Amino acid sequence: MLKLLLVLLVWSWTSSALIRVPLRRLRSIRTQLRADGVLEEFLKDHRPDMFNRRYAQCFPPGTPSLRLGRSSERVYNFMDAQYFGEISLGIPEQNFSVVLDTGSADLWVPSSYCVSQACGKSLHRRFKAFESSSFHHDGRMFGIHYGSGHLLGVMGRDTLKVGLTAINQEFGESVYEPGATFVLAKFDGVLGLGFPSLAEILGNPVFDNMMAQKIVDKPVFSFYLSRSGGSSPDGELLLGGIDESLYNGPINWIPLTSKGYWQIKMDSVSVQGVSSFCPRGCQAIVDTGTSLIAGPTNDSFLLQQLIGATPTNIGEFLIDCSRVSSLPHVTFALGGVDYTLTAEHYVRREMLGDRELCFSGFQAVDIVTPEGPLWILGDVFLRRFYSVFDRGQERVGLAVAKQP
Incomplete structure (x- = not known):
C-alpha cells in the first residue's frame, strides 16, 4: 500500500509539473486559396522580389529585416501552417491564436493601432495596450522578414500566459502587415521557440524568459502532432518535460x-x-x-x-x-x-x-x-x-x- 501511495504521489507531481498547451489543426492558407481558385495569382503577387518592390518604400529606411539577402538567412513560411495554440497577454487577459514555431524566436501579435487590412476587427484579435494594467511601453521598432511578406511594429513588455505565467515578457505589436498573407491566416501571431540569436525583437525569447524565471520544471519542451483529423486536441506542446x-x-x-x-x-x-x-x-x-x-x-x-x-x-x-x-x-x-x-x-x-x-x-x-x-x-x-x-x-x- 505504501509503495502504491508513493507511486501515486510521484505521478501527481510529474503530471502537475508538465504544462500542456493544446494545438488545433486548421486549413492552411494554401488550401484556402486553392479552394477559392486564386492560389496562382496570390503566389505571383507574393514572390519576394515582387513583394519587395511593391512595399519596400512603406518601411522606414534601414529597416534591418529588408536588407538584401535577409530572406536567405531567415526562412518562415506560414502558407502551409496548420497547428496553432492559444496564449494570453496582459492583465486582464487578452487571448490570441499563435503559430508555435521552433524556427523563429520572436513573439508578436497584432496591435490595436495596426493600419493593415489583416488587422481588421473581424479577422484577427488585436492587443490593446491601454487596457492592460501590467503593460510596459518600450518604443523601439522591429521588423521581421517572412518568406511571404514583412511586418513592422513596436516592442513592449507584459504578462504572458501560455499554460503558465511569465512576467515582463518582451513581445512585438505589429502595426503594419502588408499583403494578403496575414489577411488569410487563421492565426493572430507567432510565438518563436528558437534560440535568442534568431530574434529580431530585443530581450529574452519566451522559453528563455521561462527558464530565467524558473517557472518550468526542466529546460525542455516537446511537441506531439496528431495525423488524425478526429483527435482532440490535434496536438500538444508540453512545457517542462515529456x-x-x-x-x-x-x-x-x-x-x-x-x-x-x-x-x-x-x-x-x-x-x-x-x-x-x-x-x-x-x-x-x-x-x-x-x-x-x-x-x-x-x-x-x-x-x-x-x-x-x-x-x-x-x-x-x-x-x-x-x-x-x-x-x-x-x-x-x-x-x-x-x-x-x-x-x-x-x-x-x-x-x-x-x-x-x-x-x-x-x-x-x-x-x-x-x-x-x-x-x-x-x-x-x-x-x-x-x-x-x-x-x-x-x-x-x-x-x-x-x-x-
Whole structure:
C-alpha cells in the first residue's frame, strides 16, 4: 500500500509539473486559396522580389529585416501552417491564436493601432495596450522578414500566459502587415521557440524568459502532432518535460550543431534503402513552423522524381492518388537511427470540391549556412515522430509518435 501511495504521489507531481498547451489543426492558407481558385495569382503577387518592390518604400529606411539577402538567412513560411495554440497577454487577459514555431524566436501579435487590412476587427484579435494594467511601453521598432511578406511594429513588455505565467515578457505589436498573407491566416501571431540569436525583437525569447524565471520544471519542451483529423486536441506542446504515453520506444538524442535554429547533423537521406542524398552527412533543422520537408533545390527535385511526383506551373508537385500505396519509403538517418516515412506519411491529401488531390510533402528551399545547405524537417516529419527540444543539454530527441 505504501509503495502504491508513493507511486501515486510521484505521478501527481510529474503530471502537475508538465504544462500542456493544446494545438488545433486548421486549413492552411494554401488550401484556402486553392479552394477559392486564386492560389496562382496570390503566389505571383507574393514572390519576394515582387513583394519587395511593391512595399519596400512603406518601411522606414534601414529597416534591418529588408536588407538584401535577409530572406536567405531567415526562412518562415506560414502558407502551409496548420497547428496553432492559444496564449494570453496582459492583465486582464487578452487571448490570441499563435503559430508555435521552433524556427523563429520572436513573439508578436497584432496591435490595436495596426493600419493593415489583416488587422481588421473581424479577422484577427488585436492587443490593446491601454487596457492592460501590467503593460510596459518600450518604443523601439522591429521588423521581421517572412518568406511571404514583412511586418513592422513596436516592442513592449507584459504578462504572458501560455499554460503558465511569465512576467515582463518582451513581445512585438505589429502595426503594419502588408499583403494578403496575414489577411488569410487563421492565426493572430507567432510565438518563436528558437534560440535568442534568431530574434529580431530585443530581450529574452519566451522559453528563455521561462527558464530565467524558473517557472518550468526542466529546460525542455516537446511537441506531439496528431495525423488524425478526429483527435482532440490535434496536438500538444508540453512545457517542462515529456510525456511517455505519447510515443513508443526509446528517445534517440541528437546533439545540436548550432544554436540558432534547432540544428542537428543528418547522416543521410535514402529512398527505398538506397542512399541518395548527403551520403557524407549534412545539416538539418527541426522546425514546427514549416509544414513540409524541405531540401536544397537540386536534391529536392531529384527526390520528387524518385517518388513519382510531377511539377505544376506554381511549383507544387502532384502525385497520382491511386499510386500512393506503391510509392517508395523515404528514410532520414539521424544520430545513427533511421526515421522512415511511407507515402501515407509524406503525401498530403486535399479535397477540391468532390475531387481528391495528392501532393508531395517535400519542397525545395535553399538555406546556405557556414556548415553547408540546410534541410528542414517540418510537420510532415514531426507528425510521425514525437520531438523533444532540450535547452539544458543542447540536443533534440526523437521517438515514434503514437497515433490514435
